[in-house]
Amino acid sequence: MSELIPLPFDRLLSRMFREKEREQCVFGLPVDKFAPAPSSGRSWSVRFHGHDAATPLGPAAGPHTQLAQNIVLSFLGGGRIMELKTVQVMDRLTIPRPCIDMRTAGYNVEWSQELTLEQSLEEYVKASMLVDILRAAGWPELPAASCANVFDMSVGYDLAGIQGDRVQAFIRGMQDATAVVDRLRAQLPAEFRRYRDLPFRTRLSDTLTLSTFHGCPPDEIERIAAFLMEHNGLHVIVKLNPTLLGPGDARRILNDQLGWPDHIPDEAFAEDASWDQASAFVGRLGEQARALGRSFGVKFSNTLIVENRDTFFPSEKVMYMSGPPLHVLAMTLVGRFRAAFGDRFPVSFSGGINKSNFADAVSLGIVPVTVCSDLLRTNGYERLAGYFKDLDARMAAAGARDLDEFVVRGRGKAEAALARAGADEPHTRACRDALATGGNLRAAAGEALYAKWVAEARLLNTADYVDGLARNPRYARAQNAKPPRKVGSHLTLFDCLTCDKCLPVCPNNANFTYALPAAEIPVLKARHDGHAWKAERQGALKTEQKHQIANYADFCNECGNCDVFCPEDGGPYVVKPRFFGSHEEFRRHARLDGMHVARRGGALHVHGRFNAVEYVLVSDGGRSQFSGKGFDVRFREDAPESTLEGQGSVEVDLTWAAVMRWLGNAVMDARAANYVNT
DSSP states (O other), X not given: OOSOOOOOHHHHHHHHHHHHHHHSEETTEEGGGSOOOOSTTOOOOEEETTXXXXXXXXXXXXXXXXXXXXXXXXXXXXOOEEEOOOBOSOOOOOOOSSOEEOSSSOEEOOOSOSSOHHHHHHHHHHHHHHHHHHHHTTOSOSOGGGGOOEEEBOBOSOHHHHHSHXXXXXXXXXXXXXXXXXXXXXXOOGGXXXXXXXXXXXXXXXXXXXXXXXXXXXXXXXXXXXXXXXXXXXXXXXXXXXGGGHHHHHHIIIIIISOOOOOOOHHHHXXXXXXXXXXXXXXXHHHHHHHHTOOEEEEEOOOEEEEOOSSSSTTOSEEEEOSHHHHHHHXXXXXXXXXXXXXXXXXXXXXXOOTTTHHHHHHTTOSOEEOOGGGGSTTGGGGHHHHHHHHHHHHHHHTOSSHHHHHHHTTSXXXXXXXXXXXXXXXXXXXXXXXXXXXXXXXXXXXXXXHHHHHXXXXXXXXXXXXXXXXXXXXXXXXXXXXXOOOSOBOOSSOOOOOOTTTXXXXXXXXXXXXXXXXXXXXEEEEEOSSSEEEEEEEEEEEOSSSEEEEEGGGOOOOOHHHHHOSSBSOHHHHSOEEOSSHHHHHHTTTSXXXXXXXXXXXXXXXXXXXXXXXXEEEXXXXXXXXXXXXXXXXXXXXXXHHOEEEESSOEXXXXXXXXXXXXXXXXXXXXXXXXXX
């Protein structure tokens, strides 16, 4: 579908609880994949613009959705600083399809949100309330301190739009969501009445990451950030572009050292801020923030604009690169920035983060470390658990109790950082003793010296990590050029390899499973000869797999990511049964095959479209009424050939009646939770 249709709050909540209670999953994420707690008393907690967060990890929106269920999945996976998807006043965009290519590095052609500003606000409030309800229900089973989370909003892309009434209404709504919370609170079904009086958060955010689109002039960036701090009272982070490296360094790293063939167009450097321009406005904005009592920081980095010389996005001249090469480019900028500004400004990071480098980024004192592209790969949000297991192991090996100690101890720079911190002899001796014996570094140093020690360790760790990063084969094209494997077979409506890879890689949680017992449907075609109906069997449809795959159309934006990771050809979002959330949506998207299913008075009503031909089925008490262009027939479901009656001037393919009834009953089965039967 060309746009997303959010699920009403009561249905979303019902789906979440039913699935957890019956299938030990929440929106498809198994409960045993929820984020682990730190072991042996270690802490992952951080401060973000004065707010507590239980971990430094913040799944960013990026090419992900704004839909509430994905934010909940990020939380369950361990994300605690949620950089919400950027919104802008132009909220009725036509976005190319497909829009995500994760075959190798990661590319996208998506620009901003797919919901209106008003829908975006409501989805973010829904997500916040669902997280509050999860915590009240004891999911995940973690200490309360391990569940502290922050919502960080994001807006773009020009000052005029941000100053406009609608974007300002969105920002005010995030700062005080009382009206939306009260409206949604009243929608809680009676079975969840125990949550109606929860003290839901109404101040969702007072922090904002400004997304500056490629080509945004430097003076415009500065004016926007200043306006948001002054007028809206926000703490602001400005996300900068990798083109700050300049054409020489950027192309040398990307093309010569890492071996990626992608070409960064000259216009990208000419239209974006230069290093000198960015350095100047960062310094001025920092002073302005200090005068206003706000905090100000930077984020590295936005995606990298490159020419589109592939055929995956056939209509686009440029595309936006992420993944492994962006990690090197963005980290190089972190190194350059800290060499210029020291530890004066907080730095957050996004670019090719995955299990193998998450702990490295944390060791640099970066908050938050946001991840996006890696969650679009096999296993999706389940991948996050591995991030924390690796971080916990690295902290244990370093003897670090918390993340500040990990910064000091984690990269072997503790002694050098202590020397640069300027400690006197007694404190130096105490700190060295604590280092040698595994003692408490903060207690040994005292608060003032410890802050300097950690700051110096951040700088030394950054220089150490960035040095040689471009020569690391992990980020080279040679180790990332192989796309996911295809086996040569083609998907069909029923049955497949049932590898379930298409489920977690969907950015919108649109693909789902349903149970369909192994069975055989006869291919049955009938024609009225002027006197009676004559039916003929022409083979059969069979199902043999343990479960089947379907697509919830209202959440599918045809991004194509499930097709990339499916071992078979055809694309699950194209070939597998597609279900619309309403009859209106089914009618509106007449170009798409699919179904709308409902129960009315005990009868199953199915509107279906297959191979661009529409049918209507009503199944009740073992009898079906089946109609379409040129026919309207009735029959007993256990003996259609001998009981067929009604009118018809064309051949009637009764196979589709059986398929619609079969699928309708399967997805409406209350024993399993999905978006159709909620």
